[in-house]
Amino acid sequence: MNTTRRTVLKGIGGALTLPLLESLTFAAPSQGEVPTRFLVVGNPFGAHPDNFFPQDFGKDFTISPTLKSLEWLKDRLTIISHTDHNMVSGHGREISFLSGVLPTDAMAFPEKNLSLDQLFARHVGSQVRYPSVGAALDGGIRMSWTANGVEKLPITDPQELFDHLFLNLTPEEKAVRRKMLERNGSILDTVGSQFGDVLKKASKLDQERAEQFQTSLRELERSFADRTTWLERDKPTFDISEHFSQAEVTVGNRYDAIFDMIAYAFETDLTRVASIEFPASLNYTDIDGVNRSYHGCTHNGRMEDLVSELVAIESFQVARLSRCLKKLDSIKEPNADGSMLDHTIVLFGSGMGYGGTHSNRDLPIMVAGGGFKHRGHVDARDNSGKNMPLCNLYVTLMQRFGIERDRFNTSTGAFELDHV
Numbered sequence: 060m061n062t063t064r065r066t067v068l069k070g071i072g073g074a075l076t077l078p079l080l081e082s083l084t085f086a087a088p089s090q091g092e093v094p095t096r097f098l099v100v101g102n103p104f105g106a107h108p109d110n111f112f113p114q115d116f117g118k119d120f121t122i123s124p125t126l127k128s129l130e131w132l133k134d135r136l137t138i139i140s141h142t143d144h145n146m147v148s149g150h151g152r153e154i155s156f157l158s159g160v161l162p163t164d165a166m167a168f169p170e171k172n173l174s175l176d177q178l179f180a181r182h183v184g185s186q187v188r189y190p191s192v193g194a195a196l197d198g199g200i201r202m203s204w205t206a207n208g209v210e211k212l213p214i215t216d217p218q219e220l221f222d223h224l225f226l227n228l229t230p231e232e233k234a235v236r237r238k239m240l241e242r243n244g245s246i247l248d249t250v251g252s253q254f255g256d257v258l259k260k261a262s263k264l265d266q267e268r269a270e271q272f273q274t275s276l277r278e279l280e281r282s283f284a285d286r287t288t289w290l291e292r293d294k295p296t297f298d299i300s301e302h303f304s305q306a307e308v309t310v311g312n313r314y315d316a317i318f319d320m321i322a323y324a325f326e327t328d329l330t331r332v333a334s335i336e337f338p339a340s341l342n343y344t345d346i347d348g349v350n351r352s353y354h355g356c357t358h359n360g361r362m363e364d365l366v367s368e369l370v371a372i373e374s375f376q377v378a379r380l381s382r383c384l385k386k387l388d389s390i391k392e393p394n395a396d397g398s399m400l401d402h403t404i405v406l407f408g409s410g411m412g413y414g415g416t417h418s419n420r421d422l423p424i425m426v427a428g429g430g431f432k433h434r435g436h437v438d439a440r441d442n443s444g445k446n447m448p449l450c451n452l453y454v455t456l457m458q459r460f461g462i463e464r465d466r467f468n469t470s471t472g473a474f475e476l477d478h479v
Contacts, residue, residue, distance in 0.1 A: 093395040094186075095429075095460050096325050096403040097179045100380050102337040102373075103153050103200040104357050104414030106423035110370045112140050118435035125370060126425070128378040131385070135400075137433045137476060139424045141440045142447045143412065144469060146419040153419065154201040156410030159450040159469040165208050168468055173206040175406075175453050175467070180332045181206070182462050188294070188329050194220050194317045195336035196310065202410065203334050213336055217316045224324050227294050295327045309345045311379065318383035325399060326390055335380075343372045357414030369415075380407060384427060397430065404429035404456055422449060429459060432477045439474070447474065 106125060113120040120138070122130045129136060144159040146152045155161050157174035165171035170178070180191035193203055193213035203211040214220045314335075321333045343349050348371045349356075356372060359365030387400040395402065405427040412418040426433070439447035450470035457464055459478055 093392065093402060094328065094331050096331045096333075096399075097176065097406070097456075097460060098321065098325075098333050098335070098383075098403055099157065099176055099202075099406040099408075100335045100337075100376070101156055101200060101202045101407070102376060102409050103339045103411060104353065105153075105409040105411040105418075106373050106413065107366060107370055107415070108413055108421065108423070110366075111373065111423045113138060113436045116140075116436045116438050118433075120436040125373050126377055127374065128381040129384075129427070132381070132388075132427060133435075135427055135431075135433050136435065137426045137431065138436045139426070139439050139447075139452065139474070140436065141421055141438055142424055142449045142452065143420045143422045144410070144449055145446070148416065148418045148420070150411075150417060153410030154204075156202045156408065156422075157453075158204060159448065159453075159467075162204075162208055170206050170468070171208045172204050173468075174202065174204045174211075175456065176203055176332055176334050177205050177211060178457065178462070178467075179460055182460065183331050187331055189224075189324070190330070191332040191334070192220075192224070192321065192324060192330045193334045193336070194321065195338055196313055196317070197341050198338040200336045200338055202336060213334065217313055217320070220317060220320055224320055224329055225294050295323070295329065310341065310343060311346070311375070314379045315382060318379055319386070322383055322386045322390075325387065325403065337376050343375065346371055346375050354414070359415055361415075377407070380405075387428070400428040401430045402428075404459060406456065420446065424449065424452065426452070426456070426476070429456075430478045431459070432479060434476065452476075 111123055111125045113123045113126075115121055118134075120133075122133055126136075126138070144152075144155050146155065146161075152161060155172070157176055158172045160168050160172040162172055176191055176193075183190050191203075191211070193199070193211060195213040195215050196217075197215055199213040199215065201210055203213070205211060214223060314337075317335060321335065324330045324333065339354050341353060343353055344351075349368045351365070351368055353372055356365055356369035359369060384400055384405065387403055388398045390399040391397075392399050392402050406425070407427070408422055408424040410419065410422065412421045412423070441447065448469050448471050450467050451472050452474040453467045454465060454470045454473040455476050457467060458473070465473065
């Protein structure tokens with residue numbers, strides 16, 4: 060059945076589980092190609108440390124309460140204690156989660172505050188229909204940034220995400236889109252040709268700014284060319300109407316829908332880079348035991364009932380991720396040994412350590428899958444007791460993703476995490 064404007068989600072009235080069909084009309088990886096994927100899941104308030112971090116180190120660690128839903132994956136987890144971006148405490152700095160750089164400091168770095176997911180997306184480029192996909196409910200947490208310092212906003216409605224990923228345009232809509240891309244391409248050509256004359260008379264500072272602008276133009280040109288190519292190819296087609304039988308919609312149903320769509324986008328090679336965000340504004344009160352707002356639970360004064368509600372929210376986030384990872388682990392990687400999870404780097408964390416103290420130190424960081432030789436629970440401090448720059452981990456993840464570099468923003472080295 061073709062997915063057209065007439066075949067859409069009929070509302071988020073229940074859990075959504077996308078079927079994993081064998082016969083689909085999509086562009087899968089070419090024979091012999093084994094793509095590496097990246098999934099990052101983040102929240103704005105970090106985690107209650109006593110419940111997130113295991114009490115013991117090493118591969119034989121005891122799973123912590125917040126991570127309990129991941130016990131089945133314990134041998135393929137690396138939980139890192141004592142790593143951060145060395146920032147002072149307070150709200151607003153958590154947006155540096157995937158870059159280690161605040162927008163206000165971006166000019167001091169060659170790639171500004173480019174986030175890790177967007178670096179990966181740039182590396183993937185036009186090999187897939189969507190270089191990256193970002194999703195959340197209600198709002199984002201500002202964790203995804205381009206090399207030009209522009210925040211990449213997530214799609215915040217499951218219906219819109221479905222349309223974006225799986226809804227084919229009609230022939231008439233394709234014709235309109237094609238004309239728009241051609242027109243925009245012509246405008247860029249004109250702007251680019253006129254810009255060369257301006258540069259000849261520009262000051263050094265203006266030339267630097269102009270070079271940044273030209274880089275943006277080139278990226279837009281590539282984007283328009285890629286969109287024109289993919290416009291002629293149909294998206295995956297399937298019928299999901301049977302998955303809306305439940306009467307009650309919950310935050311769990313909606314996030315399961317988002318994670319299922321991302322998993323299916325990975326399987327059909329629509330994208331290889333995805334980010335999922337759990338925003339501060341979201342109402343979590345349909346979770347058992349939660350009666351207050353997410354932000355309100357972080358200001359708990361160590362009161363047991365409030366801490367319990369906060370841990371329930373954080374455990375819910377991890378449980379939604381765990382469900383997705385089980386799905387990825389159940390899918391055999393087509394051109395290689397192991398499952399799709401073995402070829403998907405998964406990062407969970409936050410740019411804030413713990414919302415209860417507004418601390419931006421000791422961030423809750425976990426890596427799963429990706430074909431790594433996982434180390435269990437790791438104390439990342441050096442011999443002097445200094446925390447490891449989180450960007451050191453990002454260098455390791457970059458190299459696993461196929462980007463041969465030994466530095467990323469504030470890194471001082473690489474985190475030791477070999478792969479099979």
